[in-house]
Amino acid sequence: MHTGDPDESSLSPGLIDLQNPGVMAGFLEIAFDAAVTFDAQERITYWNPAAEQMYGWTAQEALGKTPAKLFWLVNTPEEKKSRRQRQSRLKRGETLRGEHTSCRKDGSSLRVQYAARAVFDAAGKVIGYQAIYRDISAGELALEKSKENEESLRARTEEIETLLEVSPIAIFVAHDPDCVRISGNPAGYRMVGLPENPELNISKSAPAQERPTYGTFRNGVEVPAQDLPMQKAARLGVEVREDELELRFEDGSQKFLYAFAKPLFDSQGKSRGAIAAMLDISDRRRAEERLERSNQKLNEILASIQDDFYVIDRDWIFVYANRQFTSKLGKEPEDLIGNNVWKMFPKHVGMILEENFRAAMEKRETRRFEMPGKYTDAWYKITVFPSPEGITVLGSDISERKHAEEALRDHQKQLQLLNETLEQQVQEKTAEVRSLASDLVKAVQHERHRISHILHDDLQQRIYGIRMQLTFLHDELQRENEAARKEVSDIEKQLAEILEVTRHLSIDLSPPILSDEGLSHAIHWLAIQMGQRYGLPIDIQASSPFAIADEALHVLLFNCVRELLFNIVKHAQASQAMVALQWADAGLQIEVRDDGRGFPVNLPERQVAEEMSGEDGLRPNFGLSTIRHQLNLFGGRMEIQSEPGTGTRIVLIVPVVEGG
Structure with a gap:
């Protein structure tokens, strides 16, 4: 056969001369393969029905056409080269056989x-070609499908083997109807405590020398070998499910498992063994036991709760209520569980309880509030805890606390009224005490003033008179009476000293500037006097x-400053002192400071008072404790800062405004 485009030579004048054309034509008409004849220019001269069916072209459409135009397309240079080679071989008389991809009309x-061929x-000239075509697409597709199925089967087999290898579920296979020999995957050998060796027989129906030593129990009773799941499935030809079996081993350990066994049948439908999947549920069993104990403990805890306790789901249905809560309502827990809270307790709709319940449910926040009961006479403290399932409510009866509050x-209120009365009385007494203190200071000052006048107007005048008489006596004594004259002179000196003492005492008792000037002028005068008398700057x-x-x-503040300065003179061994007056937020502040020896501030105040109090009659006994008390x-108050060797700083503070 020649493939490709025809040559440009003229058409052959005659048709192919076939022997017994009638017989051949009939044979070709009924053939299953496509029979095609061509003239020397490869134009189709015969196209049988099988060719019509194979390629889709009718004989009328095909006759006169070349194969390159109908079903054997030649497109590439390689295909054209191959066509020329086939033409050469056909012209040499060779019969060509092969396969190629062709195309249909569609x-x-x-x-x-x-x-x-x-x-x-008769002259050996090519006058045409004959060809038979057989559609092998279906066969190739079947072969390809077979190869694909074989590869898929191989892949599935590999996957199943890998799955069995890595599966945590124990898989067992019985290789005979009596389950005398059973093997398993690695998980299966691990389950029964045997090495992972496919040669090991793990059947309880095996001969005694091969039989494993573990025991299988159901509800605490050992199961005979013939009643084990695989043996039973193979014997009866039915699926067998075991909710729970127990394996007991020689070392005292145990495992719990779930088993499912299914029979295997041969081509005649007879049992040839069984296959089983077993799941180790020991961890689940132990977890269930722990959960049971936990639930039991939880129930004990819930039963011990003395407060109201109940749980409501997201549809506002009671799912739990303790008896402590329901008994107050004259109900049992079963009366509430499964019912809608708002239908059972409509008095709470639109009230504080519904508001907080809905806030906890919708906003997922804990709510705490107090409310009076709508169905009881008690007061309650309610705590609402949100959860994914709804809300949990804890209610405490706080009636006693409310009554107590x-x-x-x-x-x-009574105490406040009493306090107000007492405070008023205290204020009155304080005012009275301050008035008495003021009167006392005034009385003392008046008495000092009176004594000062007595000293000045009476005693000092008498002393002056005695001194004058002694002077006259001294002048009248004879000079030869020298002893008497000396005695008189000594008495005159003593009287002079007494006169000086009384003069200072009169001034100390009632300074003449005290009632005429401001406090700073009086203290300034005091500083001059003390500087002159004691040499203290x-x-x-x-x-x-x-x-x-x-x-x-x-008067009190003047006397306090004077007392502090006297203490400096007598005890501080100071080289200088300072008195500062200033107005502060707390009132008048007077600071008295020296650079003397100081003293421990943490000494008991009585001891400090004893050490600092007067002892020579120059001033009254007016110590630190007295100053603090009178302030x-x-x-007012007094603040002391002092340490041995660092001097002393004393601040007097009184609540008085400037000019007050």
Whole structure:
């Protein structure tokens, strides 16, 4: 056969001369293969029905066409070269056999086997070609499908083997109807405590020398070999399910498992063994036991709760309620469980309980609130805990606390009234004490003033008179009476000293400047006097007169400063002192400071008072404790800062405003 485009030579004048054309034509008409004849230019001269069916072209459409135009397309240079080679071989008289991909009228492709030869005339000239075509597409597809199925089977087999190898589920196979020999996957050998060796027999129906030593129990009773799941499935030809079996081993350990066995049948439908899958549920069993114990403990805890306790799901249905809660309502827990909370307790709809329940349910936040009961006479403290399933509610009866709080509020009102009365009385007494203290200061000052006048107007005048008489006596004594004259002179000196003492004492008792000037002027005068009498330099720092309208407070502060300066003179061994007056937020502040020896501030105040109090008659016994006490009577206070060797700083603070 020649393939490709025809040559441009003229058509052969005659048709192919076939022997017994009638017989051959009939044979070709009924053939299953496509029979085609061509003239020398490869034009189709015969196209049998099988060719019509194979390629889709009718004989009328095919006759006169070349194969290159109908079913054997030649497109590439390689295909054209192959066509020329086939033409050469046919012209040499060879019969060509082979396969190629052809195409149908509808454009679909098909795979064909072909056989072709050339037809020669008597002179040996090619006058045409004969060819037979067989569609082998279905066969190739079947072969390809077979190969695909074989590969798929191999892959599935490999997957199943791998699955059995890595599966945590124990898989066992009985290789005979009596289950005398059973093997398993690695998980199966691990389950029964044997090495992972496929040669090991793990059947309880095996001969005694091969039989494994573990025992299989159901509900605590050992199961005979013939009633084990695989033996039973193979014997009865039915599936067998075991909810729970127990394996007991020689070392005392045990395992719990779930088993499913299924019979295997041969081609005649007879049992040839069985296959079983067994799942180790020991961990689940232990977890269930722990859960059971936990549930039992939880139930004990819930039963021990003395408060109201109930659980509501997201549809507002009671799923749990303890008896402590339901008994208050005259109900049992079963009366609430499964019912809607709002239908059972409509009085709470639109009230504080519904508001907080819905907030906890929708916002997923814990809510705490107190409310009076709608179905009881009690007060309750409610805590609502959200959960994915709904809300959990804990209610405590706080009626006693509420009654106690109400009673406490009544008592507090009474106490407040009593406190107000007492406070008023304290204020009155304080005012009275301060008035008495003021009167006392004034009385003391008046008495000092009176004594000062007595000293000045009476005693000092008498002493002056005695001194004058002694002077006259001294002048009248004879010079030869020298002893008497000397005695008189000594008495005159003593009287002079007494006169000086009384003069200072009169001034100390009632300084003449005290009632005429402001506090700063009085203290400045005091500093000059003490500097002259005791040689102590005193620096006064005051920016104003610091006039105080309250005479008693004015006198008290002067006496306090004087007492502190006397203490410096007597005890501090100071080289200088300083007095500073200033107005502060707390009132008038007077600071007295020295650079003397100091003293431990943490000494008991009585000991400090004893060490610092007067002892020579130059001033009254007016110590630190007395200063603190008298300042307290006027609402003031005293602060002391001192350490041995660092000097002393004492601050007096009284609640008085400038000019007050």
